[in-house]
Amino acid sequence: MNIILFGAPGAGKGTQSALLVERRTMKHISTGDIFRSHIKQQTELGRSAKVYMDQGKLVPDSIVVGMVEDVLKGLGSQNFILDGFPRTVPQAEALEGMLKKNGLEIGKALFLEVPMDDLMGRLTGRRVCSGCGATYHIASKPTQRAGVCDLCGSEVIQRADDKEDVIRTRLEAYETSTAPLKAYFAAQGKFSAVGGTGQTEDVYRRLVGQM
Ligand code: ADP
Ligand code: ZN
Secondary structure (H helix, E strand, O other): OOEEEEEOOOOOHHHHHHHHHHHHOOEEEEHHHHHHHHHHOOOHHHHHHHHHHHHOOOOOHHHHHHHHHHHHHOOOOOOEEEEOOOOOHHHHHHHHHHHHHOOOOOOEEEEEEOOHHHHHHHHHOEEEEOOOOOEEEOOOEOOOEOOEOOOOOOEEEOOHHHOHHHHHHHHHHHHHHHOOHHHHHHHOOOEEEEEOOOOHHHHHHHHHHOO
């Protein structure tokens, strides 16, 4: 089954996607990761996206939609997870057209539910590996050696947009633009909410229970 995984910044989409990739051999399509990779490679797309990302604002739909379309076109038969897309109702509408054109279908839109009060702590404490992208948290999932990734040995850093003032803007963008997708997917009979608090493994069990 192909799924959309959505929720507020810090809800754990990346963490749960990594488990699905490993255990269900799904393909992870994260628009945030794709943008960060473009920024690293200093492409034109990366330069355009960075201006918005650094401020915690959404990248304009016109940029995101074309980028996702390219990914979906090149997709084989592997089941996929859309993480971070769609993030607005117009993106969800554009996605419907793209799926139809490419003979693809979404089975479920799974919403990772985490109380607003938890999100700031999750995001300010988050650290990511600059090499392999593994995620850590200074309190709940620290690296074994300070600043060094357990998996690949690269430097572990804080994402530029995980600073408190930028996080506030991201949470606002979520409330305004992304939260309305709950009703959108519910109207299609595809919406399920999954409790996103507690142990990672417990969240994972709840998540696959809805698939
Ligand atoms: P998070 O979900 O934790 O905010 P992401 O890595 O998914 O992190 O996204 C980081 C940033 O990338 C967003 O704040 C936004 O600027 C940009 N971005 C990612 N996906 C989209 C999208 N579908 N539409 C617009 N902007 C996006
Ligand atoms: Zn690493």
